[in-house]
């Protein structure tokens with residue numbers, strides 16, 4: 001029964017996400033672009049969510065996203081690689097960097113880890129500014145080409161983005177990556193890996209007492225987190241067709257945290273729901289832009305006071321077959 | 332099952348082990364050995380260094396000097412998960428469990444070392460991974476039944492009473508199938524009836540082939556359960572012997588009586 005419900009919910013969601021939304025916004029490229037951005041931001045937030053899941057607050061996700069963005073831009077513009085290779089390359093490079101950074105940093109616990117990740121975004125920005133032979137410094141890398149076609153044995157798998165409506169193309173690519181990312185996250189959380197991650201969150205010493213290689217698992221979690229950031233960053237930069245040191249800032253890093261908080265840390269879909277709700281509400285209230293940091297801070301405080309488990313912890317009386325509640329029963 | 336026969340080579344050997352915290356030698360030049368199938372107790376007044384000794388033996392702390400051998404192999408100051416892999420598992424003095432998981436899930440997770448699937452195997456839910464999961468659930472149920480927790484399997488751990496939590500801590504330790512189980516004050520906070528039951532369980536675990544070292548303040552329990560006793564005071568080993576020998580040891584009596592003014596009756600009575 002639960003399985004049927006989950007399947008129904010998933011199909012309904014996919015129908016809305018992949019058919020209804022693009023159809024509704026078919027003549028509004030700007031809005032479609034905003035929705036695409038929401039997708040990719042939710043993918044990047046999902047990495048932060050996973051770090052919460054092992055009990056770490058990652059305040060440096062913007063830095064990893066920036067690494068992914070620059071990696072893709074450099075692979076495409078300097079090495080002339082295709083976007084698709086660069087996308088995978090960017091994910092790979094971000095993961096390698098996260099492992100190198102994570103090995104020493106993940107030994108720090110609690111607030112110490114957060115404090116040090118706080119500086120990661122800034123470090124990435126400074127690196128982007130100063131390694132100008134690679135990154136063009138503050139000028140950034142401009143005029144990135146659109147993704148080309150993918151053909152296998154003469155059969156066009158993905159068309160050249162320049163030859164179709166690129167807003168639709170980016171929307172579907174963003175949605176595809178996001179679905180893939182959240183499906184992977186769902187698997188992680190609902191497999192034995194999820195049990196191990198939850199055991200780290202609750203007591204690392206107890207986990208290591210029965211043989212869990214805690215340092216290794218922490219690095220694996222951070223690598224997955226960074227993979228999401230790297231892929232998301234590479235996609236975002238390609239969509240913007242440019243990357244600057246300020247493409248992902250420290251502020252973005254804190255917004256990713258807030259998206260997770262808002263959606264809820266207890267459910268896999270927390271990062272998705274949180275990002276869409278908050279990012280889209282803001283887009284609708286354009287006039288409030290200058291107050292964004294203030295409003296976000298107030299939301300953060302309000303959340304901690306009144307809704308510590310996020311939006312997904314609210315159970316309205318008539319709740320459809322939508323959100324699978326499985327992992328909420330065992331937080 | 333019958334008790335494992337004693338063999339000539341000790342299962343664990345601790346040689347001149349020392350741990351300093353700044354100027355304080357919490358464990359000071361301690362040497363002893365435990366034979367396979369034994370129940371060895373480590374006793375001593377509060378702050379004597381018993382828990383520190385356990386942390387050194389299970390690689391939760393790095394030793395300042397000295398060595399720990401397990402089955403003849405030097406395992407001093409490795410990582411805790413390596414010690415667990417070799418077969419050394421400790422429980423914690425403060426009740427330590429996964430509070431937000433059910434009792435059953437606590438023990439299922441603790442089967443980690445017995446899983447045959449790799450991390451990608453878990454992710455993709457391979458047949459091996461799924462089979463393991465089933466086996467772990469069965470085995471965890473069995474362990475919980477054995478420790479008298481069968482009725483509270485599905486309760487979230489944080490809602491269990493203290494006595495059950497101590498037992499759950501031991502269940503987690505058993506799940507890893509250790510060869511050497513280090514129990515830090517397993518009977519703390521139990522009444523005499525619960526203690527008597529817990530003593531039977533610990534004996535039973537030994538009879539399943541697990542060697543046990545335990546730290547305990549309940550002297551009647553210690554005298555009842557131990558094959559041998561090691562006594563620590565201010566980080567140093569001051570005596571070692573059978574319960575009868577320890578009860579009549581002048582130095583030990585001195586060490587305990589010397590603290591009578593602290594009015595901690597549990598550290599003052601040596602006789603059961």
Ligand SMILES: Nc1ncnc2c1ncn2[C@@H]1O[C@H](COP(=O)(O)OP(=O)(O)OP(=O)(O)O)[C@@H](O)[C@H]1O
Nearest residue numbers: 352355357375376377378379380381382383384424
């Ligand atoms: N991490 C640490 N840093 C500094 N000092 C420590 C640390 N751990 C233990 N100590 C000190 O080492 C001494 C031995 O502590 P330990 O916990 O081993 O004693 P114990 O015999 O287990 O005592 P109890 O019976 O109260 O559990 C104590 O004086 C304690 O304060």
Ligand SMILES: [Mg+2]
Nearest residue numbers: 381382383424
């Ligand atoms: Mg102690």
